[in-house]
Amino acid sequence: MILAKTGNEALAYAMKQVNPDVVAAYPITPSTEIVQIFSNYVHDGLVDTEFVAVESEHSAMSACIGAAASGCRTMTATASQGLALMHEMLFIAGGLRLPIVMAVASRSLSSPLNIHGDHSDSLASRDSGWMQFFCESVQEGYDTLFQAVKIAERTSLPAMVCVDGFILSHCLERVESFEDKKVRDWLGTWRPNWSLLDVARPILVGPATMQDYYFEFKRTQIEGMNRAMPVIEAVQEEFAREFGRGYGVIEEYRCEDAEAAVVLMGSACGTMREAVDTLRKQGKKVGMVKLRVFRPMAHEQFRRALARFKTVAVMDRMDTVSSWGGALYTEIGSALYHLPERPKLLSYVYGLGGKEFSPADAAGILEGALAGHKDELVTYVGVR
């Protein structure tokens, strides 16, 4: 069925179709509607979900951890300060290997206060042991939420599905939806490996470990993430077979004979596609590499995709405030360092706090990549 839905509406609708056992959530702009719409589904009896209305995001993630440890299929949504307030509990969900799925409407972090979209919040949680998917469109957000449930349960890793705040969370788009039954059959019943409620098999969850075992347990978690990429690729293929839309870990757009390329993620990929098409019409050999999966890091895919370019411009919708640009720039740089010959990397930071990113801005970055050099280490796009 074709629906007209905003990002928040589509993600709430996808959650309804998943029909999770537990949703514990606290509202925050721009993700509020996800929780609000979902709570309406609960009220109207359209889902079987136990909805836990908590007093903070820290409590929301804590309740999700308890629910997931009890073997429940568990989901939530948040953004920005809320995600920051969850920060402590994100690591616990990761360490306990609980397949919680969270929709994030990515937004800037205070101060100064700003409610609009950038990747500062989601990328600040990059080392918390969660898989992270960044979506270009509302459709991709809707599709990815289902994939995330399957990938999380198969890898025993929690997953964030990130859509850009306001740009996707609040904009109406055409969404091709699936039938509830088809989604539920595809996801199947969640059969956890263990459950706190299994009295026949008592277990201890969340032990204290000292110098003798902490590192060994972290090593098992690291291995879980090391092994996640093939699972993500397999589930993307299964999704394409079942629902007809294929996604890659990265997508190479008009890269065949390109001399320079731009790497980015999120909604700005749509703008960049248009700019690539415009420059291609002018005979300029440019392409785009879209990143969809930030955690686990697609280092092998990057080496394969980017090695052949003379120059690669890396665009970050956040800054690490380290004098060294954004997270994508630093991570792609370290991935490409292992190549015998590697492209020159140019760093661009754009769109913080929802600052407009126009097709002209996108074209300017592509031109910069073609020129192959710029004076400043990090360019702050559109900053006066």
Add this chain to the structure above:
Amino acid sequence: MADLKSWQELPCGAIIEDMKAVLDNKTGAWRSARPVWNKDTCINCLACWIYCPDASIVVKDGRMTGINYDYCKGCGICAAVCPPKVHAIEMEQERK
């Protein structure tokens, strides 16, 4: 050190199935105050047994029989929930 497991032998998510590992960790050593139980005033309401976070209240045949100091961390909740009129558990500072 020889009996320590390698990371490949450890369960996903640090789940502990072998409860013996829990018993080996005698958390009573952390205690700075100890609950002292007066069996003569105790009415066996078992509130302490319900609230104790470390299963350190020893109950046999439905009756309170004592406190397991191997695991009691001295949190004091047993003394706090003991009915005021009964006052069968009192916290005392541990001596050095």
